[in-house]
Amino acid sequence: MAKQYETVIGLEVHVELATKTKIFCGCSTAFGGEPNTHTCPVCTGMPGSLPVLNKQVLEYAVAVGLATNCTITQYCKFDRKNYFYPDNPQNYQISQLYLPICRNGKVEIETEKGKKYIGIHEIHMEEDAGKLIHDEWDDCSLVDFNRSGVPLIEIVSEPDMRSAEEVIAYLEKLRMTIQYLGASDCKLQEGSMRADVNLSIREVGAEEFGTRTEMKNLNSFKAIARAIEGERERQIDLLEAGEKVIQETRRWDDNKGESYAMRSKEDAQDYRYFPDPDLVPIVLDDAFLDQIRAKQPEFREEKMLRYKEEFDIPEYDIQIITGSKHMADIFEETVALGSQPKKVSNWLMVETLRLLKENNMDPEDIRFSPENLAKLISLTDAKAINSSVAKEVFEVMFDQNVDPEKYVEEKGLKTVNDEGALRKTVEEVIANNPQSVEDYRNGKEKAIGFLVGQTMKAMKGKADPGMINKLLKELL
Amino acid sequence: MSILDMTACQLAAAIKNKEVTVLEATKAVLAQIHEKEEKYHCYVTVDEEGALAQAQEVQKKIDAGVLTGALAGVPVAIKDNMCTQGLLTTCSSKILNNFVPTFSSEAVLNLQRAGAVILGKTNMDEFAMGSTTETSAYGETKNPWNTEHVPGGSSGGSAAAVAAKECFYALGSDTGGSIRQPASFCGVVGLKPTYGRVSRYGLIAYGSSLDQIGPLCKDVTDCAAIMEVISTHDKKDSTSVFREDTDFTSALVEDVKGMRIGIPRDYFGEGLDSQVRDAVLKAAEVLKEKGAVVEEFDLSLVEYAIPTYYTIAAAEASSNLERFDGIKYGYRAEGYEGLHDMYKKTRSQGFGAEVKRRIMLGSFVLSSGYYDAYYLKALRVKALIKKAFDEAFAKYDVIIGPVAPTTAPKLGESLSDPIKMYLGDIYTISVNLAGLPGLSMPCGIDSKGLPIGLQLIGDCFNEKKLIQTAYTYEKSRGVFGRKEDR
Numbered sequence: 022m023a024k025q026y027e028t029v030i031g032l033e034v035h036v037e038l039a040t041k042t043k044i045f046c047g048c049s050t051a052f053g054g055e056p057n058t059h060t061c062p063v064c065t066g067m068p069g070s071l072p073v074l075n076k077q078v079l080e081y082a083v084a085v086g087l088a089t090n091c092t093i094t095q096y097c098k099f100d101r102k103n104y105f106y107p108d109n110p111q112n113y114q115i116s117q118l119y120l121p122i123c124r125n126g127k128v129e130i131e132t133e134k135g136k137k138y139i140g141i142h143e144i145h146m147e148e149d150a151g152k153l154i155h156d157e158w159d160d161c162s163l164v165d166f167n168r169s170g171v172p173l174i175e176i177v178s179e180p181d182m183r184s185a186e187e188v189i190a191y192l193e194k195l196r197m198t199i200q201y202l203g204a205s206d207c208k209l210q211e212g213s214m215r216a217d218v219n220l221s222i223r224e225v226g227a228e229e230f231g232t233r234t235e236m237k238n239l240n241s242f243k244a245i246a247r248a249i250e251g252e253r254e255r256q257i258d259l260l261e262a263g264e265k266v267i268q269e270t271r272r273w274d275d276n277k278g279e280s281y282a283m284r285s286k287e288d289a290q291d292y293r294y295f296p297d298p299d300l301v302p303i304v305l306d307d308a309f310l311d312q313i314r315a316k317q318p319e320f321r322e323e324k325m326l327r328y329k330e331e332f333d334i335p336e337y338d339i340q341i342i343t344g345s346k347h348m349a350d351i352f353e354e355t356v357a358l359g360s361q362p363k364k365v366s367n368w369l370m371v372e373t374l375r376l377l378k379e380n381n382m383d384p385e386d387i388r389f390s391p392e393n394l395a396k397l398i399s400l401t402d403a404k405a406i407n408s409s410v411a412k413e414v415f416e417v418m419f420d421q422n423v424d425p426e427k428y429v430e431e432k433g434l435k436t437v438n439d440e441g442a443l444r445k446t447v448e449e450v451i452a453n454n455p456q457s458v459e460d461y462r463n464g465k466e467k468a469i470g471f472l473v474g475q476t477m478k479a480m481k482g483k484a485d486p487g488m489i490n491k492l493l494k495e496l497l
Numbered sequence: 498m499s500i501l502d503m504t505a506c507q508l509a510a511a512i513k514n515k516e517v518t519v520l521e522a523t524k525a526v527l528a529q530i531h532e533k534e535e536k537y538h539c540y541v542t543v544d545e546e547g548a549l550a551q552a553q554e555v556q557k558k559i560d561a562g563v564l565t566g567a568l569a570g571v572p573v574a575i576k577d578n579m580c581t582q583g584l585l586t587t588c589s590s591k592i593l594n595n596f597v598p599t600f601s602s603e604a605v606l607n608l609q610r611a612g613a614v615i616l617g618k619t620n621m622d623e624f625a626m627g628s629t630t631e632t633s634a635y636g637e638t639k640n641p642w643n644t645e646h647v648p649g650g651s652s653g654g655s656a657a658a659v660a661a662k663e664c665f666y667a668l669g670s671d672t673g674g675s676i677r678q679p680a681s682f683c684g685v686v687g688l689k690p691t692y693g694r695v696s697r698y699g700l701i702a703y704g705s706s707l708d709q710i711g712p713l714c715k716d717v718t719d720c721a722a723i724m725e726v727i728s729t730h731d732k733k734d735s736t737s738v739f740r741e742d743t744d745f746t747s748a749l750v751e752d753v754k755g756m757r758i759g760i761p762r763d764y765f766g767e768g769l770d771s772q773v774r775d776a777v778l779k780a781a782e783v784l785k786e787k788g789a790v791v792e793e794f795d796l797s798l799v800e801y802a803i804p805t806y807y808t809i810a811a812a813e814a815s816s817n818l819e820r821f822d823g824i825k826y827g828y829r830a831e832g833y834e835g836l837h838d839m840y841k842k843t844r845s846q847g848f849g850a851e852v853k854r855r856i857m858l859g860s861f862v863l864s865s866g867y868y869d870a871y872y873l874k875a876l877r878v879k880a881l882i883k884k885a886f887d888e889a890f891a892k893y894d895v896i897i898g899p900v901a902p903t904t905a906p907k908l909g910e911s912l913s914d915p916i917k918m919y920l921g922d923i924y925t926i927s928v929n930l931a932g933l934p935g936l937s938m939p940c941g942i943d944s945k946g947l948p949i950g951l952q953l954i955g956d957c958f959n960e961k962k963l964i965q966t967a968y969t970y971e972k973s974r975g976v977f978g979r980k981e982d983r
Contacts, residue, residue, distance in 0.1 A: 068820065105840055107822075112822055113819055164825075299735060
């Protein structure tokens, strides 16, 4: 019988924090500026410049640590990681090795196999590097330091995961927790969340870990799942062929569905870590931790339980809505403005999800305000607009966050509630469609739908379909 | 009194009283630079045009009553490791041969706010690594007392410029004695402030946990006045400390009655030149006569200071100097193939031998497998040295001793034996390791006609006690200067 293998996976997750300014200077962290416009002497490593820690970075890091059940290091330091590369302006990165801000945490994940804890070895704060742009035309490389000094936290897990499914569940859990904290938007595609996968295999029942590899360049959950499967098979093939797994860093090519070696352990650099003498040790007192603790939001699990009790909406809706802090906020605020929870949930679950998908957007990108959604719902409640007009208005609102009341007014989309005018139109439709009328009278119930449609068309959509139905039935 | 013979405070008073204009003073000192630079070579860069322009601006502000401080209108020289906006800043290294900073260091800005006229940038040991100013890539500075001798280092250009009257005062930096030792060799006053007292923002780092900017000047009064200007809390420097006790001129009091002064026996052992020893002990005697309580004590751990210092300073330097890679600014080698060859050639050609030696030493002590044995151990010894001083300052207000084992050596004698040169730092480096303030002032002249320095060491942020003691001694000692000036 063939040997059975177990996959052992640990993750290193980098998360870009949502601060307005960089970790050690006052430059903007905004994405997409012209090259080297969000820079200063500090983040370009000019001689004589000195770093000063952005307190918000510390607060976010501690908040994430508390949310993941870590012990907070109340006397912590920054260390220099020394290596030469042109995107690293000082040729050392300010990071944490010896006394990282958080240690010994854990998060609970749930997969089809049930619930399980994943240990967190540590979380440390560090600065991002700049970006190299290779100019093929001039055969030279250019450096953009806009990203240099953008704050990151690196969350290092224990090797506690055994499958791609668990890895995805863990990442989802981290993402949700961090988004709820507002500490990052955690977008894999845009690089505000990046995961490196450390993977080894061993025979089922073995106690010793196998030799691990580290996989980089994983830009989506799908790529991560594929990379894990690919690497597991590659390592099994090696062992089955009597070869050894080499400890190395590999780069995943998701298009080809395979990885290639970047550097082996032998090439590993000696980073000569030592405490950065330009930054004083950080002493966090209990009061500071209490303050952060007091500010922790209601996390997803608690929210789901509360929704179940407070709102009469399906479990599935609750899962989707709380799957995004932003969406949950919109839901709660709209309900707070007086809208019926079921109706708010419907707008989010049907039209919002559809438009997000069509526009390839995340729930975090939703732009319309709870106020406008509440207005739209009350317009339909009052039958001031019919449902198809409401959908039309919603699309515009989704796109530009327009005020639906004003929009309906300006575009003249209000339902005509003048029964006389509607009756006249219905009479005309009956007169112009003798065939359908006859079909209906002969028992073809469906024919009335056509007549309603014709009436609505003649009314340019601004009619209450219920009323049309009623009049048709009456006149026929 | 001729303008050049004035101290900084005397000149500022004369300007205030409209006896001298800022422009006259600036022109006088520029003329002196023209005359003496060939002989002493104190400067890497003299900014004649800039100085004249500043002089006129400053004069206007003085006339308008905007500038009223004790140093308004006085021309100053800046060590070439402090960034000066728009003015070449080389650290006396080839690797920064074309580096013009986009901002000025905080200490320089503080001087400018007080109405200083920046004359130029003074020569130094390359990246402040050295004790003679001979490791400069731009030629050695000569001691104005005797041009066959070194001015000391690393702030040798600043000390020599003050001694040669090529400026009225200067800024230096001190990582292991780099202000105090050249002050001693050139017969001027120098103060290394408490770590955290003066902002390091804009100071091109050598050993970040030890570096501190301070004044080199003609007398203790100037020293106190300069300290009042440069001691500010700076949010741009995380190690800068907010203090209210920055009224240093209030300590210019001739009184040491009851002042407890300790003389560490460990500083008077083997290796100390007997003339230096005698001059220092004689100074202690003077203070005793003035009412101070002087006694000898054992400081301990002195023999560990040098290895501890060279481990920590070199480790920090190896990392601090990584940014000089030829990519963003400074020198870049020609004829390289690929990135790593560019790094290698640029740094091989751009750095001098002493800098390379310390980068290698520092990289070694930080490397995996050696970190605990060297760097961590050095940090532990550093903490013990601080503790030894804490115990001493429980008993004494001020510790006095020599600045250096000898007076200024001859040019060319030191670099051939770096270990011997490092040993010359024995009395100054503990002060940096413990973060203490240390003041150097002349206390005699040896048989070769070279000045001898007296060192006063205080507890953290006790600069005022140093100033008071130094001022009292200075009053008894009388005017000090070269024969040609007297």
